[in-house]
Amino acid sequence: MDITATYQWASSDARYFRYKGIPTIQYGPANTEGIHSYNETVDIKDLISSAKVYTGMILDLLK
Numbered sequence: 001m002d003i004t005a006t007y008q009w010a011s012s013d014a015r016y017f018r019y020k021g022i023p024t025i026q027y028g029p030a031n032t033e034g035i036h037s038y039n040e041t042v043d044i045k046d047l048i049s050s051a052k053v054y055t056g057m058i059l060d061l062l063k
Contacts, residue, residue, distance in 0.1 A: 027053065 017024040029046035 012026060014024045014026045029042045029050045031041050034040055
């Protein structure tokens, strides 16, 4: 899985954290071609990799 920094032009709930001055990183799988459009897709392997990252972060927070 390649990780790239990408500017997101669409809105998300992350903006509410930024409005409050909370540094925010948005992370998740995406196929940048066709993102946020009709029939948007994501590769299953990228979805699974992202789920593993989220699981690891949650487990670290619970320590």
